[in-house]
Amino acid sequence: MSAGLFGLLDDVAALARLAAASVDDIGAAAGRATAKAAGVVIDDTAVTPQYVQGITADRELPMIRRIAIGSLRNKLLFILPAALLLSQFAPWLLPVILMIGATYLCYEGAEKVMARIFPGSHGHEAHATPTAVTGEDAEKTMTAGAIRTDFILSAEIMVIALDEVADQAFWSRLIILIVVAIVITAAVYGVVAAIVKMDDVGLNLAQRSSTFAQKFGRGLVAAMPKVLATLSAVGTVAMLWVGGHILLVQSDALGLHAPYGLVHGWEESVHHAVDGVGAVLGWLLNTGVSAVLGLVVGAIVVAVVHVLPFGKKKAH
Template sequence: MSGGLFALLDDVAALARLAAASVDDLGAAAGRATAKAAGVVIDDTAVTPQYVHGITADRELPIIKRIAIGSLRNKIVFILPAALLLSQFAPWALTPILMLGATYLCYEGAEKVFGRLLGHAAHDTPAAAEGPDAERFMVTGAIRTDFILSAEIMVIALNEVADQSFWPRLIILFVVAIVITAAVYGVVAGIVKMDDVGLSLTQRSSGLAKKIGRGLVAGMPKLLSFLSVVGTAAMLWVGGHILLVGTDTLGWHAPYGLVHHAEEYVHHVAGVGGVLAWLVNTAASAVIGLIVGALVVGIVSVLPFGKKKSHA
């Protein structure tokens, strides 16, 4: 009897160890998938603060909360089931879909570049000054852009765990969706409220606190402007890189081969070869993104809805 009990306990312990190992494996896979999508995560983090630029302080966190909820809904309700179904029944469609999303990112980035060059961006009226309808429209636009970025994140993560069976894939992607959304919008909330923290510090009795507070208040508008530039550049970089890799995957190897050859040329530079190779790839991806985006902007501008948008 005791022998049977000890055997049962051994079996339970073995199952527990197996379950723990499975949890560790899932956690490691989720970590790898999240890291693989880091480029788009940076893009998402840099793009979002521009949507609360010019908004009154009391509306910043509510707007970020609405965008974050929309982002999580995008990932879990729409993108996750679609990505799993595609990976299960039509894995060949993932790369073209990823490239379509990348083309939209290139279009958004190029449109912002041309808007800055032509001076259109400088005349934007803050949503807070235009009323709740404009704010709602802005939030909808932010969630729509986030949908593309979220789709890129989830598909990149899915490609990283494509060798897993269905249920581990589901769990990993669910974890990735939660973690990335919390991280991105937590950082964004911290960024946009940093000036309020600075204002609070300026009212302290400590001279050092006042100095830090004044620095934060003076520096945050510059940081938000910088993040807007970074977000635009990241759109072009991420979109161009996905197109570069996607064309290679679909069989057109020349563009990727050319960039890869340029990377190898500088990779052997002592000490900084790895950094130079990354810069070459990033610059080439951004140029590709700008070219593709400019073509799409040109095409859209001659379409009926594009003309209406430009007149508006």
């Protein structure tokens, strides 16, 4: 009887170790998937504060909370089931969808670059600042607009994450994508809430009696436009990098091996040529080439949308 009890305990311990390993694997995969979606996450963080401009301070956080709930609903109720069905029954479509999404990322990034270089052009920012609305439906209208914009960004995030875990079992994919959806939504809108309230914190500190608090508060208020501008710039570069890298990897998956093979060969050469920092330099080379490719592809799409005759009609 004692032998049977010890055998049972041994089996339970083995199952516990297996469960712990599975949790570790799921956590690691979720981390990789979240990191790969960084470009869209940064862009989302830079875009969302625009939607609370003109809203009274006491309504900013409730509005951000409603947008965050809408974002999570987008990911879990609409995008996640579609992504799982796709990966389960038509996985061959995933590279094509990823390349379409990557091209859209490149287009967004290139359009922002063009708007910065040619500010007087007819192009527009990929995420236009919402038109001001008045009346009792103003908050509802702007919240709905933010959630619609978030749907596109959330779809990009979830598809990129899905590609990272496509080789996992169905239930692992489900858990990982749920974790990614919750973590990214909490991170994005937590940062957005902090950014939006920094002005109020700065103004409050500027009214204190302490000279240090006053200076720090005024510094916060003055720094926020620069913080938002930096986030926007980093988001643009990240979109071009992620979009270009996805195009390289997925074109290789579809049989066009030369572009990815060439860039990977350069990365390996730098990796082995420089001791110590070779891996970092190789990664930077790959990232730079991916960003340039993303900019070129995005510029071509911008030309198609805004320069060619039918593109002009659409823009008009």
